Amino acid sequence: MGMPMYVSPEQLMKDRADFARKGIARGRAAVGATYSDGVLFVAENPSNTLRKVSEIYDQIGFVGVGRYNEFDGLRKGGVRHADLKGYTYSREDVDARSLANLYAEYLGQHFTHEQKPMEIELLVGEMGEDPEGDQLFHLLYDGTVMDMSTFAVIGGEADAIRARMEAAWDRTAPLASAVGHAVSALAGPERSLVSDDLEVAVLARSNGRRAFRRIEGNGLDDLLS
Amino acid sequence: MGLPLFLPNDDPGPSFLGLLERSGKGLVDPTDWPPSGSGLTPHGTTVVAVRHRDGVVMAGDRRATSGNLISHRSIEKVFPADHHSGVAISGSAGVAMEMVRLFQLQLEHYEKVEGKALSLDGKANQLSQMLRSHLPMAMQGLVVIPLFAGYDHRQGLGRLFQFDATGGRYEERDHAATGSGSLHASTVIKLRYKDHMSEDQAVDVVVEALFQAADEDSATGGPDLIRGIYPVVASITASGFERLADGRVADSTTALVESLTGGGSD
Numbered sequence: 001m002g003m004p005m006y007v008s009p010e011q012l013m014k015d016r017a018d019f020a021r022k023g024i025a026r027g028r029a030a031v032g033a034t035y036s037d038g039v040l041f042v043a044e045n046p047s048n049t050l051r052k053v054s055e056i057y058d059q060i061g062f063v064g065v066g067r068y069n070e071f072d073g074l075r076k077g078g079v080r081h082a083d084l085k086g087y088t089y090s091r092e093d094v095d096a097r098s099l100a101n102l103y104a105e106y107l108g109q110h111f112t113h114e115q116k117p118m119e120i121e122l123l124v125g126e127m128g129e130d131p132e133g134d135q136l137f138h139l140l141y142d143g144t145v146m147d148m149s150t151f152a153v154i155g156g157e158a159d160a161i162r163a164r165m166e167a168a169w170d171r172t173a174p175l176a177s178a179v180g181h182a183v184s185a186l187a188g189p190e191r192s193l194v195s196d197d198l199e200v201a202v203l204a205r206s207n208g209r210r211a212f213r214r215i216e217g218n219g220l221d222d223l224l225s
Numbered sequence: 226m227g228l229p230l231f232l233p234n235d236d237p238g239p240s241f242l243g244l245l246e247r248s249g250k251g252l253v254d255p256t257d258w259p260p261s262g263s264g265l266t267p268h269g270t271t272v273v274a275v276r277h278r279d280g281v282v283m284a285g286d287r288r289a290t291s292g293n294l295i296s297h298r299s300i301e302k303v304f305p306a307d308h309h310s311g312v313a314i315s316g317s318a319g320v321a322m323e324m325v326r327l328f329q330l331q332l333e334h335y336e337k338v339e340g341k342a343l344s345l346d347g348k349a350n351q352l353s354q355m356l357r358s359h360l361p362m363a364m365q366g367l368v369v370i371p372l373f374a375g376y377d378h379r380q381g382l383g384r385l386f387q388f389d390a391t392g393g394r395y396e397e398r399d400h401a402a403t404g405s406g407s408l409h410a411s412t413v414i415k416l417r418y419k420d421h422m423s424e425d426q427a428v429d430v431v432v433e434a435l436f437q438a439a440d441e442d443s444a445t446g447g448p449d450l451i452r453g454i455y456p457v458v459a460s461i462t463a464s465g466f467e468r469l470a471d472g473r474v475a476d477s478t479t480a481l482v483e484s485l486t487g488g489g490s491d
Contacts, residue, residue: 054337079337080334080338081226081227084244085226086330088250102227102228105228
């Protein structure tokens with residue numbers, strides 16, 4: 001009987017993190033940002049049917065990058081959690097913070113206890129009643145959670161995109177320029193992205209109870225022109 | 226309340242009711258109850274739906290009764306089911322409202338999980354199944370009979386459905402009514418109905434139908450001019466479900482009263 005090879009905990013965690021990061025870096029990035037009327041999500045996604053950006057609840061949106069089956073499972077879990085909570089208590093008791101905490105708990109648990117960590121990054125965005133209430137939660141593969149009221153970038157080449165967003169982001173920007181900033185940050189100086197490469201959605205205060213709307217087709221072309 | 230994640234072979238899919246069951250929050254089992262609790266709970270009465278050239282108009286009176294007593298003067302029996310459909314209820318009020326709430330959630334949950342809304346037939350079928358699973362309670366006297374109507378984008382027209390307590394689903398072409406005053410309401414609609422009516426004409430028809438039903442049926446409430454309580458009237462067209470403002474219904478009621486008293490007839 002052979003002895004199992006000894007691996008130090010530091011090395012084990014580092015290997016896992018490297019593995020997850022590599023998987024995530026292969027995928028295309030997404031941006032979440034607050035703007036004048038709420039929260040904007042822009043993802044680079046050539047697929048028209050396999051979504052990265054989704055509705056979770058009245059004022060909560062979700063973006064996942066990395067392995068599709070992994071983040072889509074968590075998206076459904078989020079919808080189920082929110083709908084159950086709203087049914088049990090009240091619609092106004094459903095909030096992004098508790099959902100982000102659940103995601104963080106699950107990802108952290110998965111990172112240390114499962115065969116392989118999840119190769120995903122998530123963004124949970126919440127639109128408040130007024131601009132001060134708008135919030136973004138950025139979740140990493142190991143359960144790290146960061147909250148932001150400005151913008152967040154997930155996926156491959158996030159650092160470069162973050163630097164470009166830093167220069168362009170403006171809290172009071174109207175929708176068209178907010179989309180413009182996010183798209184050029186995602187594209188970088190050498191590329192340009194057209195509507196077919198993009199998935200865009202907003203949580204907008206002007207949309208009423210279910211604030212999530214996809215912007216696609218002609219509507220998106222108009223915003224990008 | 227943890228994150229509800231399921232193994233693929235136990236996944237409730239887009240069904241909210243399936244999710245409730247798996248989360249241990251399923252509906253109460255009524256089989257141990259004494260027979261007929263119907264006298265104890267408020268009853269909602271007359272609701273109607275009429276098709277017009279741009280969609281469907283739904284309406285309901287505002288009264289709930291417990292036996293001979295009026296238990297509520299201003300309850301609502303017409304609700305949006307989602308963006309493009311509505312549901313109206315008659316029968317045991319508390320149970321019916323819970324059913325509406327679950328139905329609304331079921332449609333929204335499906336849409337979010339699947340990323341696509343159910344077809345109109347799919348929605349009507351869901352309501353059917355909810356009624357069928359409610360049958361044991363219906364047999365004990367807590368009957369709920371809804372109407373369902375919506376705008377079908379595929380066919381480009383308004384459609385309406387009637388149900389029975391066993392979950393039977395009957396699509397009606399032009400109009401439907403249910404509840405204790407439905408007989409009288411139906412007669413009015415039948416006489417007034419015209420093909421290709423405008424939405425405004427359809428609103429006048431449902432207001433008159435409920436007025437006449439209230440005139441004959443003690444469980445149906447008429448317009449309450451003293452308290453300013455009017456029937457709930459909603460219109461469902463290609464642009465969605467919209468509850469009409471009380472002022473609009475009040476105008477229609479005033480015109481009706483004038484024509485009945487001879488004031489506006491000549």
